[in-house]
């Protein structure tokens with residue numbers, strides 16, 4: 852059963868094939884500021900509609916998207932190289948409950 856979500860203003864709509872089994876809590880210089888809880892999916896299984904703006908930094912391998920209206924981080928995707936996955940901010944999913952899902956700490960401090 853598909854899982855849906857949206858940014859705060861509703862401009863960006865997300866549809867995923869199912870709930871993630873776990874989400875990542877990463878401490879890199881960006882995630883520690885934005886507090887994403889990232890779920891990973893093959894890009895072809897994710898549907899995202901609505902305008903987003905990409906933030907590109909560091910090694911320029913991924914674009915980190917947010918809603919330009921309300922500012923919510925929505926997803927990241929590759930800028931070229933095929934990773935076979937993309938990241939979706941699970942905080943935007945309807946009914947997301949951090950206490951009810953496995954949270955894996957990623958140590959990417961630097």
Ligand SMILES: [Zn+2]
Pocket residue numbers: 858859860861862863918919920921922923
């Ligand atoms: Zn929005």
